[in-house]
Amino acid sequence: MKRMSTQSSNMQGSILHVTSPLVLSIATLSIAVLCNLVRHLINASTWPSITKESFLRLLGIRLGDIPTTVILDSAVAVDALVRRADDFSDRPPGGGATAIISNGKLQIITTVPYGPHWVALRRNLSSEAFHPVRGLARAAPHRARALAGLVDDIATRSAAVPVRECLYAALFALNAATCFGDGVVDGERVEAMRAAQQEFFRLLPSFSVFATFRKVARLLYRDRWKQLVHCRRRQEEMYLPLIRACQERRSTARCTTTVSYVDTLLDLEVPDEEATNPQGRRKLSDGEMVGLVSEYLGASTGTVLALLEWTLANLVLRPDIQRRLRGEVEAAAGEACAYLRAVVMESLRRHPPIPSVQRHMRRDVVVGSTPVTRGTLVNFSLEEIGRDDKIWTSPEEFIPDRFMPGGEGEGVRLTIGSKEAAKVMMMPFGAGRRICPGMGYAILHIEFFLANLVTAFEWHQVKGQAVDLKPHHGFFTTMSNPLHARVVRRAPVS
Numbered sequence: 404m405k406r407m408s409t410q411s412s413n414m415q416g417s418i419l420h421v422t423s424p425l426v427l428s429i430a431t432l433s434i435a436v437l438c439n440l441v442r443h444l445i446n447a448s449t450w451p452s453i454t455k456e457s458f459l460r461l462l463g464i465r466l467g468d469i470p471t472t473v474i475l476d477s478a479v480a481v482d483a484l485v486r487r488a489d490d491f492s493d494r495p496p497g498g499g500a501t502a503i504i505s506n507g508k509l510q511i512i513t514t515v516p517y518g519p520h521w522v523a524l525r526r527n528l529s530s531e532a533f534h535p536v537r538g539l540a541r542a543a544p545h546r547a548r549a550l551a552g553l554v555d556d557i558a559t560r561s562a563a564v565p566v567r568e569c570l571y572a573a574l575f576a577l578n579a580a581t582c583f584g585d586g587v588v589d590g591e592r593v594e595a596m597r598a599a600q601q602e603f604f605r606l607l608p609s610f611s612v613f614a615t616f617r618k619v620a621r622l623l624y625r626d627r628w629k630q631l632v633h634c635r636r637r638q639e640e641m642y643l644p645l646i647r648a649c650q651e652r653r654s655t656a657r658c659t660t661t662v663s664y665v666d667t668l669l670d671l672e673v674p675d676e677e678a679t680n681p682q683g684r685r686k687l688s689d690g691e692m693v694g695l696v697s698e699y700l701g702a703s704t705g706t707v708l709a710l711l712e713w714t715l716a717n718l719v720l721r722p723d724i725q726r727r728l729r730g731e732v733e734a735a736a737g738e739a740c741a742y743l744r745a746v747v748m749e750s751l752r753r754h755p756p757i758p759s760v761q762r763h764m765r766r767d768v769v770v771g772s773t774p775v776t777r778g779t780l781v782n783f784s785l786e787e788i789g790r791d792d793k794i795w796t797s798p799e800e801f802i803p804d805r806f807m808p809g810g811e812g813e814g815v816r817l818t819i820g821s822k823e824a825a826k827v828m829m830m831p832f833g834a835g836r837r838i839c840p841g842m843g844y845a846i847l848h849i850e851f852f853l854a855n856l857v858t859a860f861e862w863h864q865v866k867g868q869a870v871d872l873k874p875h876h877g878f879f880t881t882m883s884n885p886l887h888a889r890v891v892r893r894a895p896v897s
């Protein structure tokens with residue numbers, strides 16, 4: 404390029420002055436296309452069909468793709484995520500619908516870069532909404548209502564219960580209640596929100612093309628961009644009136660006690676990047692609140708739903724495990740259940756709903772022995788770590804006993820501290836500063852629903868419909884073929 408500009412300075416005013424850089428660029432581009440084309444033809448057995456993606460690849464452009472180093476080793480993962488957290492606490496930029504659509508101006512917990520804004524959003528979720536007393540204990544009536552609705556729903560279904568559908572309705576209603584509090588969302592509205600949110604998460608992985616070269620991607624994927632805008636608009640139309648209703652409820656009831664996630668968001672103040680005073684704080688904007696509500700509903704429903712469905716599928720396949728679990732829960736009468744925890748741990752190990760976590764590098768680093776350059780990604784495979792055959796015996800099998808006393812997984816913890824590297828055998832909730840803040844809420848709900856569902860019903864295979872454990876890797880890892888089960892009603896749930 405430097406040589407070109409020297410040349411052109413001698414040709415002021417000539418047409419060549421204008422065209423030669425263009426001609427050279429076209430020539431360079433053509434060579435690049437030809438090289439890539441030859442490479443494709445050498446690798447492909449047939450002539451490649453020309454799609455938008457393949458054409459861009461010929462140009463050497465991979466929309467949404469950032470060079471990535473994949474880590475499969477748990478010790479390397481812990482060293483990076485936990486011990487060197489200063490370098491490993493940022494997610495890839497440009498992810499998440501809220502951030503994409505606002506060009507990075509509006510952020511949610513998942514996408515916000517590590518820093519004071521992240522601290523404020525995250526602390527609000529983990530210490531306010533998920534506070535053991537103010538949050539989790541207060542949600543008990545919502546949980547009881549959701550369970551009663553779920554049991555009624557399952558009991559009235561015909562021979563093959565569509566397990567995912569029933570669980571989705573119950574979990575979404577529960578999370579909408581903990582999100583907005585009492586009396587704000589009616590059943591019909593919850594159903595519309597659930598359908599919209601389900602559609603949004605189905606489409607979300609396809610929006611990753613907008614993570615890089617956004618302007619080009621918007622031109623090439625106009626329909627996809629329209630879908631993204633449409634999804635976001637629907638969320639605003641649905642959630643903003645509910646947020647207003649929460650505001651209204653607070654002012655009329657003269658009640659300032661925190662009762663829901665939205666209440667905590669209405670109280671929250673985050674650092675004001677535009678303030679002249681570095682200590683300046685501001686309230687959240689409407690756009691930010693819509694994104695945070697969507698994140699809350701999506702993360703709290705999709706993950707727990709996936710895990711419960713996987714667990715029930717394994718219990719259908721293994722009546723012996725199901726019977727033992729039921730026996731333990733009934734005998735425990737509300738006390739802690741070691742085998743219940745073991746079943747949940749085994750499910751998290753074998754079927755982590757989020758298969759990997761990504762970190763974006765702000766500077767050049769070395770991970771394990773691999774140099775990783777600034778601006779690229781490191782992907783830690785939670786799925787592979789949980790199924791490492793150097794750590795686990797028969798890792799593909801569902802064996803809750805591994806987590807019982809004397810088992811190879813005895814004492815495995817999900818919260819990973821810097822001194823625990825030697826014992827880290829799985830990390831379904833991630834690790835380091837960005838570890839999942841919903842872990843306690845998730846485990847509470849998974850155990851609550853599972854314990855009640857195995858005591859309320861016996862779960863059997865539907866005749867002629869084999870349970871298929873093939874995974875579908877969407878935004879969450881779910882069963883490729885949703886579980887259908889034949890259920891037999893047992894004692895009513897207390």
Ligand code: HEM
Pocket residue numbers: 512513514525698699700702703704706707710755756757759760761785831832833834835836837838839840841842844845
């Ligand atoms: C079985 C249930 C769940 C699993 C397996 C799970 C897993 C994960 C994983 C692997 C991460 C990434 C962690 C990392 O990058 O190191 C994450 C982050 C996150 N999860 Fe969960 N999660 C679950 C439930 C929940 C629930 C119930 C919520 C409640 C809203 C939630 C909210 C979040 C949020 C907000 C983040 C981003 C945290 C941050 O960037 O600081 N998750 N989760």
